[in-house]
Amino acid sequence: MCQDGVMLATQRHERILAGLRDHGAVRIADLTQDLGVSDMTVRRDLAELAEQGLLRKVHGGAVSPQATSHEPGxxxxxxxxxxxxxxxxxxxxxxxxxxxxxxxxxxxxxxxxxxxxxxxxxxxxxxxxxxxxxxxxxxxxxxxxxxxxxxxxxxxxxxxxxxxxxxxxxxxxxxxxxxxxxxxxxxxxxxxxxxxxxxxxxxxxxxxxxxxxxxxxxxxxxxxxxxxxxxxxxxxxxxxxxxxxxxxxxxxxxxxxxxxxxxxxxxxxxxxxxxxxxxxxxx
Known part of the structure; x- marks a missing residue:
């Protein structure tokens, strides 16, 4: 597993956003494997991208800001x-x-x-x-x-x-x-x-x-x-x-x-x- 440096964080963010563009959604479980980092690192990356308005966090992952993901109980x-x-x-x-x-x-x-x-x-x-x-x-x-x-x-x-x-x-x-x-x-x-x-x-x-x-x-x-x-x-x-x-x-x-x-x-x-x-x- 690679060290989580500033450049690697940027690369991860680009990969996450590319996944959103291609599929409309990304899963934390998939990202930990694809990026070779921990669950905590992925969650931190998603939180940072959410703060920038580039995605919206949902249960288990993230979606494009425009996506509808309401789940009734x-x-x-x-x-x-x-x-x-x-x-x-x-x-x-x-x-x-x-x-x-x-x-x-x-x-x-x-x-x-x-x-x-x-x-x-x-x-x-x-x-x-x-x-x-x-x-x-x-x-x-x-x-x-x-x-x-x-x-x-x-x-x-x-x-x-x-x-x-x-x-x-x-x-x-x-x-x-x-x-x-x-x-x-x-x-x-x-x-x-x-x-x-x-x-x-x-x-x-x-x-x-x-x-x-x-x-x-x-x-x-x-x-x-x-x-x-x-x-x-x-x-x-x-x-x-x-x-x-x-x-x-x-x-x-x-x-x-x-x-x-x-x-x-x-x-x-x-x-x-x-x-x-x-x-x-x-x-």
Missing amino acids: FEAKSTIALAEKRAIARAAVRLVSPGSSIALSAGTTTHLLAVEIAADQRLRPLTVVTNSLPVADALHRAGDPRLETVLTGGSRTPSDALVGPLTEAALASLRVDQTFLGAHGVSVEAGLTTPNLDEAATNRVLVAIAGQTVVLADRSKWHTTGLSVFARLDQVDVLVTDDALPAQDQEAARDAVERLVVAPANQTHSPLPDDTQDGRTSR
Whole structure:
């Protein structure tokens, strides 16, 4: 590791700003490796550049001054489109098979899926890996030894996710049959996005370790773009949304993903009609 002199600090600042120009955001974890300096040095560099108005510090890194990176807390998000999220969770639980291993990302819809899993005795035995504190709590409350919950370590975000290098390393050593992901934003152009850089990095690992990727996104997530992209839509095997999503958006989703499931939000426990579950031909 190089000594942190004045010239080296200038070079580091140039590299950081170049990363912002190229990608719109930089992560502290990535910068420590790329620059060969300590976490403390990177944080000091970001603070100096922020004072000059050249970037804006966010959880886990920095963004361009103009970037939008607001991240609502778990409680605030849990009240948005609640009926639609419950319908999506009821549809998604039908995709889970007993005896399998699955991963649930952080998010209010994945939390509702965890509640459905905890209540469904038919889904036993089952192993669930998660980086979400509310998800782990919901599964733990089932009090069923046949429902094994694996909670990663890491740093806590406003959405009650555990993220960071420790989380990513723990997940990277695993392999699961399915990953169920929430998203802050969904669009055909940008893909799946989140405002939190570290959460995006964790979600990328969750996609990488899964045999099948399932995304849970209600209509309020569409045409919203967060700061960091963690997956393209063509990486999604199953997309579960609600029937309030406009027809043109449903058609665009069918063209982009392997399979689309449209959950009827105005019905409590009715079966899903077959034609709501058709996407492109499966891989």
